[in-house]
Amino acid sequence: xxxxxxxxxxxxxxxxxxxxxxxxxxxxxxxxxxxxxxxxxxxxxxxxxxxxxxxxxxxxxxxxxxxxxxxxxxxxxxxxxxxxxxxxxxxxxxxxxxxxxxxxxxxxxxxxxxxxxxxxxxxxxxxxxxxxxxxxxxxxxxxxxxxxxxxxxxxxxxxxxxxxxxxxxxxxxx
Amino acid sequence: xxxxxxxxxxxxxxxxxxxxxxxxxxxxxxxxxxxxxxxxxxxxxxxxxxxxxxxxxxxxxxxxxxxxxxxxxxxxxxxxxxxxxxxxxxxxxxxxxxxxxxxxxxxxxxxxxxxxxxxxxxxxxxxxxxxxxxxxxxxxxxxxxxxxxxxxxxxxxxxxxxxxxxxxxxxxxxxxxxxxxxxxxxxxxxxxxxxxxxxxxxxxxxxxxxxxxxxxxxxxxxxxxxxxxxxxxxxxxxxxxxxxxxxxxxxxxxxxxxxxxxxxxxxxxxxxxxxxxxxxxxxxxxxxxxxxxxxxxxxxxxxxxxxxxxxxxxxxxxxxxxxxxxxxxxxxxxxxxxxxxxxxxxxxxxxxxxxxxxxxx
Ligand code: SF4
Ligand code: SF4
Numbered sequence: 001x002x003x004x005x006x007x008x009x010x011x012x013x014x015x016x017x018x019x020x021x022x023x024x025x026x027x028x029x030x031x032x033x034x035x036x037x038x039x040x041x042x043x044x045x046x047x048x049x050x051x052x053x054x055x056x057x058x059x060x061x062x063x064x065x066x067x068x069x070x071x072x073x074x075x076x077x078x079x080x081x082x083x084x085x086x087x088x089x090x091x092x093x094x095x096x097x098x099x100x101x102x103x104x105x106x107x108x109x110x111x112x113x114x115x116x117x118x119x120x121x122x123x124x125x126x127x128x129x130x131x132x133x134x135x136x137x138x139x140x141x142x143x144x145x146x147x148x149x150x151x152x153x154x155x156x157x158x159x160x161x162x163x164x165x166x167x168x169x170x171x172x173x174x
Numbered sequence: 175x176x177x178x179x180x181x182x183x184x185x186x187x188x189x190x191x192x193x194x195x196x197x198x199x200x201x202x203x204x205x206x207x208x209x210x211x212x213x214x215x216x217x218x219x220x221x222x223x224x225x226x227x228x229x230x231x232x233x234x235x236x237x238x239x240x241x242x243x244x245x246x247x248x249x250x251x252x253x254x255x256x257x258x259x260x261x262x263x264x265x266x267x268x269x270x271x272x273x274x275x276x277x278x279x280x281x282x283x284x285x286x287x288x289x290x291x292x293x294x295x296x297x298x299x300x301x302x303x304x305x306x307x308x309x310x311x312x313x314x315x316x317x318x319x320x321x322x323x324x325x326x327x328x329x330x331x332x333x334x335x336x337x338x339x340x341x342x343x344x345x346x347x348x349x350x351x352x353x354x355x356x357x358x359x360x361x362x363x364x365x366x367x368x369x370x371x372x373x374x375x376x377x378x379x380x381x382x383x384x385x386x387x388x389x390x391x392x393x394x395x396x397x398x399x400x401x402x403x404x405x406x407x408x409x410x411x412x413x414x415x416x417x418x419x420x421x422x423x424x425x426x427x428x429x430x431x432x433x434x435x436x437x438x439x440x441x442x443x444x445x446x447x448x449x450x451x452x453x454x455x456x457x458x459x460x461x462x463x464x465x466x467x468x469x470x471x472x473x474x475x476x477x478x479x480x481x482x483x484x485x486x487x488x489x490x491x492x493x494x495x496x497x498x499x500x501x502x503x504x505x506x507x508x509x510x511x512x513x514x515x516x517x518x519x520x521x522x523x524x525x526x527x528x529x530x531x532x533x534x535x
Contacts, residue, residue: 055233
């Protein structure tokens with residue numbers, strides 16, 4: 001039962017190399033490996049929490065001049081793969097993929113980034129631009145949203161106030 | 175032939191590939207006295223911490239040292255939790271212990287392995303690294319990185335275990351027991367290993383107390399001191415384990431303490447998996463961090479780690495200070511290296527499991 005060093009050597013001979021044959025073959029990449037960050041612009045509300053907690057200051061949100069939305073940048077070479085952005089994002093819009101391939105030529109260093117456009121939503125009544133409110137966020141705040149909420153959540157704050165007052169007035173009349 | 179002369183040891187490759195410079199006075203091949211010079215890897219981290227908010231500092235403290243990289247953010251978070259009176263959910267507490275102990279196993283295996291490399295026994299060194307590799311794969315599968323596992327955040331743990339990973343963790347630990355048992359046997363019985371490590375780098379228990387040493391260094395001299403027992407944090411008060419002690423007071427005894435602790439760690443993780451309740455893993459939402467100050471301490475693989483933090487009501491710490499195990503343990507080298515052979519210097523230095531990147535930070 002107890003090994004001697006010779007048995008270790010013999011077992012090593014029988015087993016062959018313990019290292020992965022990379023780059024000529026596959027290497028160990030578990031599903032949870034913390035690799036390059038990916039952003040889902042549809043799910044993002046632009047709250048900026050990810051940029052606040054980001055240890056490497058790898059995340060930049062830049063407002064577009066025409067008010068149509070925000071450019072969302074993640075710099076892979078500045079990212080520490082810590083996963084704080086993923087942990088604190090309220091809508092799971094930002095997450096770490098298990099793609100660890102970051103090797104690149106020096107001339108490509110400014111291309112090593114994730115760029116998404118997070119478009120602002122438009123109020124269906126007055127066309128005012130405002131941060132997008134994905135359903136995931138609504139669920140996060142209210143649990144299962146009610147019908148009334150569904151009717152007003154896409155409106156801008158001003159129109160929403162009016163609509164809510166109308167709904168409330170109608171209730172009193174009933 | 176009894177002239178005394180001075181030789182430099184280091185600053186590179188003393189034992190670990192970390193910079194530390196020893197000025198050694200020798201007579202023949204026997205060490206008469208040593209002078210230690212540190213500061214080669216100072217990165218100004220205490221100052222950097224003041225420029226980062228509480229969240230960013232979780233990651234900064236993790237980068238202080240790669241082998242204790244779980245204990246630094248853990249202790250940092252505990253200090254912050256003390257200031258803000260945050261209660262970590264029970265499941266979060268157990269998850270913290272699991273992360274801590276997996277890191278400890280890998281760290282101890284690494285140190286004992288390097289010790290063998292220093293004495294030139296590279297076959298057994300490579301075998302130690304291979305045994306340790308199962309822990310690296312485990313860390314990569316559960317936490318997503320081989321060294322910086324990023325397991326903790328303010329108010330709890332950042333990861334959770336599903337059934338599949340829990341089964342994988344149990345299986346890996348079960349499969350680890352036999353190789354570590356065999357490895358320990360080989361370490362303890364191999365005549366050459368014994369010849370190089372027995373009665374080398376003697377640290378009498380009185381000296382360990384006088385110099386205030388901690389961790390496996392003190393326990394290798396029979397000093398029963400372990401933060402996990404003295405002031406239990408996370409879920410350690412709900413778990414059973416023994417403090418492993420050694421009698422030899424030498425390099426070999428310290429290595430055997432580390433190997434013995436691996437079994438305690440395995441048992442601790444298994445107890446966690448058995449006892450861990452379902453539920454939240456992290457306090458949500460986080461309360462505001464008020465102005466205040468606090469100290470937190472934990473048992474890192476190298477010994478007692480202490481964090482002091484002062485806050486001022488903003489998102490940034492006003493002062494963050496840490497005292498790492500190697501800072502106290504390397505003073506013990508004065509005792510251990512006294513009258514040692516020149517050829518044993520690297521081995522003795524390695525036996526305190528020095529971590530210079532966190533000591534000089
Ligand atoms: S990715 Fe998440 S945290 Fe970042 S701005 Fe979008 S919603 Fe907020
Ligand atoms: S993983 Fe960490 S460093 Fe990278 S973008 Fe997210 S928060 Fe920033």
